[in-house]
Amino acid sequence: MTFGEPFFGLSWLDAIIRILIIVLVMTIVVVYLTYGERKVVARFQMRLGPTRTGPLGLLQGFADAIKLLIKEDIRPRNADRWVFEFAPFLTFIPVFLVLVALPFARDWGVRNLALGMFFVFAVLGLNIVGVLMAGLGSGNKYALLGGVRAAAQMISYEIPLVVALLAVAMVAGTLDLNAIVSMQDARPFILIQPLAFVIFFTAMLSELHRAPFDIPVAESEIVGGYFVEYSGIRWSMFQLAEYASMWAFSIFGAAIFLGGWQFPFGDDWGWGWQLALTLIKSLIMILLIFWVRATLPRLRMDQLMSFCWKALIEVSFALLLVNGLFLFYGWPEPILAAVNWVGTIAFLGGIYLRAARKPSTKDLVGSYKHVEVSNS
Amino acid sequence: MTTEVLWWMFAIAIVAVSAGVVFSRTVIHSAIFLILSLAGVGAMYLFLTVSFIALVQFLIYGGAVTVLILLALMLTRMGVAGKPEPTTGVQAPFGALVALGLMFTLIGVAVSTAWPGDLGGSLPGVTIETIGNEMFNNYGAPFIITAALLLVAFIGAIVIARQEDGD
Known part of the structure; x- marks a missing residue:
């Protein structure tokens, strides 16, 4: 099973079979990701999580899926009908297209694109369209607020995400995902580009609307954001797209930073081991996402935007400049890695010190700041 | 052959959604048709084997420009979504004039230029x-x-x- 030998000798039939396999796997993975998230977060909160449906609650996800499918599909009267109905599908299409380009094992994915990395973030940008359509079409102020928040957040965090990935692409010298993975046989790129990984992970949390960046879907503020009016199968399409994009992003991140199918064993081991490695690495990233969700409180909108525009973008461009200098003059890789580690520690340390510093409450008088009122 | 059939299907679809942009009664529907039209043009670039330009089209027009349009609409619209709005004003004839002029200029330039990929020529990779x-x-x-x-x-x-x- 390689890219070169299509099933039954027909390239279009081969593509369809591969896509079907990946979509089936994705559905199972999504069902168990919802279960896994509930279990993991429950353990973090000293609870048990689902235990009743099946052994250890393993069938909980399927029970939820059946429940969602037989629920009534409600459409509000003042919703914009076609916009409302097509929005869930438009959020799902980009995720589905991303899965086409991901390398799962050596020479196994749906298609190996020469511009694979560029394809992934070009297509992921289209994700916003469906979210905005849901916000606009629902005819609901909360949905509209959620849509505006999601749009502002996603187009802001797309910049550091893309720039951090470009920094890695500069080191790798290619945009071909399979080639990037096979380059990491001795060391995964997280060891020489840790700062890029930190930026990528933060921006990824924001693009996925995961805590602490779940401002567009904040239940306690805007009752669920852009999908507040959806129910039944259309709501489950949104959930499917959310978890599937989390999985796709994790595999993408595992391929670029953690060495994908290549890193500890190399390509001497069979494709089963390579597939297992990819999946285990993506599960580690997903566990990290759940961990962050269980640990950190939600940010405020202005904190979110100022962190992106005042910290992440500058750091990512500085990273790009440093990488450019090193690659142009051909300075050795260990020094590049050392400089990157120093940068990472400085960046994270700066954030930690800023958070640990006792905030001054001097000018806080019930509001954000004390305002001088003039009597004139 | 297959590529040619797909090309014509996409051409017809793009013209149809572009007509939707112009004749739709609400600005939001126009914006959504515009996204479909731009994405269709991106798919056309893929058929013409210029994948880099296709991806740039998706990234810039599909992901950024139309999102800005939708965001601006979200921040400025009032009232019920999907209600018909007046779409023509006194500027309509001038707009039509400019659009038609641009269309004929582009067609004229495209037809009269000798492109490297014309019949008998060869495309640089x-x-x-x-x-x-x-x-x-x-x-x-x-x-x-x-x-x-x-x-x-x-x-x-x-x-x-x-x-x-x-x-």
Whole structure:
């Protein structure tokens, strides 16, 4: 099973079979990701999580899926009908297209694109369209607020995400995902580009609307954001797209930073081991996402935007400049890695010190700041 | 052969959704048709085997420009979504004139130019390496000047949009 030998000798039939396999796997993975998230977060909160449906609650996800499918599909009267109905599908299409380009094992994915990395973030940008359509079409102020928040957040965090990935692409010298993975046989790129990984992970949390960046879907503020009016199968399409994009992003991140199918064993081991490695690495990233969700409180909108525009973008461009200098003059890789580690520690340390510093409450008088009122 | 059939299907679909942009009664529907039209053009680039330009089309037009349009609509619209709005004003004939003029100019230029891919010619293989070389080596100065121009425009936009205390 390689890219070169299509099933039954027909390239279009081969593509369809591969896509079907990946979509089936994705559905199972999504069902168990919802279960896994509930279990993991429950353990973090000293609870048990689902235990009743099946052994250890393993069938909980399927029970939820059946429940969602037989629920009534409600459409509000003042919703914009076609916009409302097509929005869930438009959020799902980009995720589905991303899965086409991901390398799962050596020479196994749906298609190996020469511009694979560029394809992934070009297509992921289209994700916003469906979210905005849901916000606009629902005819609901909360949905509209959620849509505006999601749009502002996603187009802001797309910049550091893309720039951090470009920094890695500069080191790798290619945009071909399979080639990037096979380059990491001795060391995964997280060891020489840790700062890029930190930026990528933060921006990824924001693009996925995961805590602490779940401002567009904040239940306690805007009752669920852009999908507040959806129910039944259309709501489950949104959930499917959310978890599937989390999985796709994790595999993408595992391929670029953690060495994908290549890193500890190399390509001497069979494709089963390579597939297992990819999946285990993506599960580690997903566990990290759940961990962050269980640990950190939600940010405020202005904190979110100022962190992106005042910290992440500058750091990512500085990273790009440093990488450019090193690659142009051909300075050795260990020094590049050392400089990157120093940068990472400085960046994270700066954030930690800023958070640990006792905030001054001097000018806080019930509001954000004390305002001088003039009597004139 | 298959590519040609697909090309014609997409051509018809793009013309149909573009007509939707013009004749739709609500601005939001127009914006959504515009997204479909631009994405269709991106797919056309894929059939024409210029994958880099296709991806740039998806990234810039599909992901950024139309999102800005939708965001602006979200911030400015009032009332029930999907209600018909007046779409023509006194400027309509001038708009039609400009659009028709642009259309005939573009068709005229496209037909009268000798393209390298015309019948009997051969296409140069364009990869991302070629584009990068041209952009950063052969056309480095125009690239930097464009970047500086964009930066100036960017700062200008911030200065105009910024509200000082007391303004």
